[in-house]
Amino acid sequence: MTPEQLRDVVRTAVAAAVDRGELAVDVPDDVLVERPKNPEHGDYATNVALRLAKAAGRPPREVAEVLAGELRGHDGIERVDIAGPGFLNLVLAKDALGQIAVRAVTAGEGYGATQELAGQRLNLEFVSANPTGPVHIGGTRWAAVGDALGRLLTAAGAEVTREYYFNDAGAQIDRFARSLQAAAKQQPVPEDGYAGAYIDDIAARIVAEEPDLLDRDDDEQVRVFRSRGVDLMWDEIKTSLAEFGVVFDVYFSERTLHETGALEKAVARLREKGHVYEKDGAVWLRTTDFADDKDRVLVKSDGEPTYFAADCAYYLNKRERGFDKVVIMLGADHTGYVGRYKALVAAMGDDPEVNLEILIGQLVNLLRDGEPVRMSKRAGTVVNLEDLVEAIGADAARYALARTSIDQTIDLDLDLWSRQTNDNPVFYVQYAHARISSVLRNAADLGLALGEAADVDPAQLAHPREGDLLRAIGEFPRVLSSAAELRAPHRVARYLEELAGTYHRFYDNCRVLPRGDEETTPLNTARLWLCAATAGVLRNGLGVLGVSAPERM
Structure with a gap:
């Protein structure tokens, strides 16, 4: 019996007591069933009697006595004890606890999945790095966490579209083009330009494609460097992300917002809502009406739309595509962005608490021999995705970046994560899976097979270490559910490490x-x-994190 099934049993017990008139309460939609900290207190515990006591107008222990009587009649429950002010400690029948293993095996890849978010259409935007350089270490963290979060939300029943917003318009693209031109002419990097081996590489490739380019007039050179440079950089970004195991459902070009009239449409929508005004020749959105610290310019006095106008158009586009909620993952340097984005959502007539969610993540510090690792020849200034994968491998990189809560800074020790030892968390978890795979291969060599579920006797699993492992396996659906609800893939990683340790002890x-x-x-x-x-739970959990489950190590 899994915790989910036990929750239903407890709810049924409450309903039965209500039907017989022993309790005058509303049957709760959900009840808390969790593993007690002290295993001697039972397999599971619930505080449902304490929760219902006030509504029932009776002491919690009296309510607990009523519910204990109902629960003791269930075939899957061996013992019910009342503890403290009214907690119910439950000991499952041996075959009921053992059935967790049978259910996990028969459910296969579906074990752990729920339908708690069924019916929700979510647009999950992450990474969205400018096409002016390789994906840096911060973007790499978002790639790992964002992809894991997408998998988590899908496992919880949501319909998730992973989206990359490609910033291929604006001043940064002009600076990128000028940087490529300077590199091709072997001139110094322009002020606020981009440097690094990748700039030299791309410039050389463009000139090789069009040998007479540097003989053309300046405007034509810049146009070609802009167009081809963005395409080449974009291809490189997509390739490096794909090799990291991150592929998006939608790659959305900012430029299309300018070319299709989407910006004008968004401004018109905001004007109809009565939130747009003109001042000093510019067009403004009155975001202070929605708790922003100042109003925001939509169109500058020279007629050029602002980045904020593009944000408005992009949000409207997502909502018109039918998404219930827009989820955006941003780095720590975008904290000030939250207020204005909430304001634009409210100005569009939506509820920022319902239709928008912005996740802010913290920085990643790379260490080697205890010293910071800062430089990358490829990127010119910072370590990028390819550097990290080369240093520790894609599995270790993804696991390491997803293992810590997004609101915490990561100090990632390259030495630790490249070791093939148990102090490397991803190795520890993967080794557990490989160890089990070896057991199953040895069993096959002996002519042993799992057989049919009806042939296994779960009551045989009576050893304390077997009970520990069964309860840990039973927790997996709850872990996935809470990790999805809290947007916390790191909970899955920490659970897997505990599960691996529990297996090794078994x-x-x-x-x-x-x-x-x-x-x-x-x-x-x-x-x-x-x-x-x-093994199935380890595979499913690692799969959520986008990490492989090797059968041999």
Whole structure:
């Protein structure tokens, strides 16, 4: 019996007590069932009696006594104890606890998934780095976390579209083009321009494609360097992200907002809502009506639209594509952006608390031998995605970047994450999966197979370490659900590390396969199912993080 099933059992017990008139309360939509900190207190505990006591007008322990009587009659519950002010401690029947392994194996890739967010259409925008250089380490963190979050939300039943906003318009693109031109002419980098080996590489490729380019007039040179440079940089960004395992459903060009009249449409929409005014020859949005610290310019006095106008148009475009909520992942340097974006959403007539969610992430510090790693020949100034993958591998990079809460700065030790030892968290988890895979291969060599679910006796799994492992496996759906709700992929990583440790302790105490001429017993079969269940959860959890589950290491 999984925690989800046990929650339903507890709710049913409340409903039965209400139907018989023993409790006068509303049956709660959900109840809290969790593992107690002290295993001696039982397999699971619930505070439902404390929650219902006030509404019932009775002491919590009286409510607990009523519910305990109902729960003791359930076949899957061996014992119910009342503790403290009214907590219910539940001990499951051995076969009910063991059924967790059977359910995990039979559910396969679907184990852990829920439908809690079913019906929600979410647009998840992340990375969205400017096409003026490789994806830097901050963008790499968002690539790892954003992709994991997309997988989490999908596992919770949401319809998720992963989107990359490609900033291919504006002044930064002009500076990029001028930087390429200067590199091609072997001139100094322009003020506020871009430097690095990648600039030299792209400039050389463009000149090789069009050998007479530097003989043309200046405007034509800049036009070609802008067009081809953006295309080449964009191809490189997409390739490096794809090699990192991150592929987007939509790559949205900012330039299209300017070319299709989307900006004018957004300004017109805001004007109709009564929030636009003109001052000093510019067009303004009165965002101070929506708690912004100052009003924002939409169109400058020279007639050029601002970045903020593009933001308005882009948000409107997403909503018109049918998304219920726009989720945007931004770096720490964009904290001041939140207020104005909420204001534009409100000005559009939407509710920022319903239709918008902005996640702000913190920085990544790379260390080697305890010293900061700052320079990259490729990027010119900072370590980028390809540098990190080259240093520690894609699996370790993704796991390391997703393992810490996004609101915390990461100090990522390249030495630690490149080791093939148990102090490397991703190695520790992957090794657990490889170890189980070895057990299953050895079982096959002995002619042992899982067989049908009906053939396994879950009650055989009575050892304390087996119980620990079963309860850990049973927690996986709740972990995925809470991680999706809290936008916290790091919870999955930490859970996997605990699960791996729990498996290793089980393996050290419980022999799985028969030795020598020993005959196969129902206990061997049950433990084989428990191993297979653990492997499946490790695979599913690593899959959420976009990390492989190797069968050999």
